[in-house]
Amino acid sequence: MKINLWGVRGSIPTTGPETVYYGGSTSCVDVWEDGWLLVLDGGSGIQRLVVNNELATKRIDILLTHLHLDHIQGLGFFKPLFDEEMEIHIWGPAGSSRTLHSRLSRYLSPPLFPVLLRDLPCKLTLHEIDNSIFQIGPFTIQSAFVIHPGPTVGFRVSGHKSVFTYIPDHEPALGLNGIITNNKWVSGIDLAQGADLLFHDAQYTVEEYQCKKGWGHCTMKDAALFASMANVKHVLFAHHDPYRSDTELNEVFATFQKDNSYQFKYELAREGMQITLP
């Protein structure tokens, strides 16, 4: 399983000299196995995802965790959507009363975007998901609702030998005393259990989180606690705060490392990072 990180920034693209190392593009990660491609989220990072001749079929599956703008704003700039030979499947959560098509169309329609969803030249199919398990080529995918404002899921992607868990926006500590340290009571934990790699929200410091409870995001410390409870092997801290420069991000992470040690490997997600799992 090969994984490429195309966007790891939270909330809004922040491309500039001060974010050039970790990157300023918003959420987008791709996962490859046997020539099959999954695109996780369609943030601004998706624009740089160029598909050449690596695909085994003419099919690409885009899995959306939720429909906040930083996870869909790049969709209209993903070239395969404009290729009539391509078969594109978009998977995402519906709302309680609006369909996925209706919710996506709010962005992919005038005045926000010139092209209507129904006018995209590719062969487009939408799939509504909730707490679901489905198969795409060699991948078995489990989706489950996680704590974040609005309908939001995380994904557990199982390939032939490896498991990659993707929960870029998640507030498992929402509550009076933070994460309840009992796995039955932790949002998203089943998705991450024993994963080889976990890509997880870690936007805030503990101090910042005190003023941002309910905004749907997580501290590095809570992300690490979550990873520890789920027995994951390797964690990528992601959804970097848009106000954080590379220098500041390094400082925050160095402070975190000084004060915390874990059995598993953990590091900051960086745009352009490539990871190969067995």
Added chain:
Amino acid sequence: MAAYDIEIILNRQLADCLSIPVFITDTVGNLIFYNEPAEEILGKRFEDTGEMPVEQWSTDFKPLDEQGQVLPPEELPLVKTLKNAVPYHLTFHIESMQGTNQKISVTSFPIIGRTGKMLGAVAIFWKTNEE
């Protein structure tokens, strides 16, 4: 052991912040959480008991009507909510294992998540002076 749905987890997190007694049950009535104010009603601590099967916790107090007659389980709001998946409210008396009698009001409501599936129920209790 699968984790609870987030709608259940968020209800527990909310109950944990409240100063009124709250019970949370699964779909068959097993008590999966009660908050600190609810410990007074049960005479037990969640830390000590953990989750309790319905046949255990439902015998920890006796519900009585105005005439002191025992209320059948099917009349209790939480039981009705679990059966019909709609909210109920009732004021009645409860007699604890220690023999103390309290007049209380109970409001119960179903937890129906985004998928439309019934996931459990919540009962909120408060002491009342209502005649």
